[in-house]
Amino acid sequence: MNSDRLVSTVSAFEQSQTAQDVVEVFVHAILTLGFQGFVAADIDMQDRWKLLLYTSMYAFFKPLDGAAPWWSDDPVAARLATGEVRPFRVEDAWANPLPSAKDRWDYIVASGYGQGWVLPTAKPGYAGGIVLFSQNNGSARQEQDLQLGELHLLASYFHAFVTERDPDPDDRYFIRNTLGIRSFKGRKAHLAPREIACLRWCAFGKTADEIAYLENISVHTVRQYLKLAMRKLDSKSQAQAVARGLTYGLFKI
CATH class of the missing domain: 1.10.10.10 (Winged helix-like DNA-binding domain superfamily/Winged helix DNA-binding domain)
Structure with a gap:
């Protein structure tokens, strides 16, 4: 991803009418860089039952979310909760999972989603990040590593636009949204x-x-x-x- 593509993608986010449209713009951007898809979460650290969970791989992750409160033993969520701000590899985070989470990780690996990048989108009071799953292609991974800085910036914009649209849960890409985000429609802000x-x-x-x-x-x-x-x-x-x-x-x- 280059700067021109980053600017055009952010512009496409701005023109999107719904959170679903924002996801589709992001998916198009990451597929061109050899990613298979993503899963993302935004968790209220004061009340971890309040969260936004969304993905381009709804059919795969919806059953996993229903099986258990994954954020209690998920090593990616745990690392994000420490305030991590730099991207890290998903496979590094899962290098030594808790016994309660190991079966879930084994299932993810067996399904072909065992490698990729975690791009933190944390903000005060919240832990969150976007996991991009890489294709099993060495050259694609090298290209992703080179574009990591711009990918992280793009992920931050993407997450901001998604939350701005306040998506409904259980709607194509959105597994859960219990954050209770307030609508800003019609509000005015006076900036210098x-x-x-x-x-x-x-x-x-x-x-x-x-x-x-x-x-x-x-x-x-x-x-x-x-x-x-x-x-x-x-x-x-x-x-x-x-x-x-x-x-x-x-x-x-």
């Missing part, structure tokens, strides 16, 4: 021009240091603008603030 400018640079994947150089301000000031923008947009992450900024038409990319 510099807050909008910093948020727009985030949409293009720029770091705080890069934004500071582009806007000729300090890194500290950039971070303050971004915090204010997140607060005004009632967002728990910069990616979610970017998604809402696009939804409200505060800027375009």
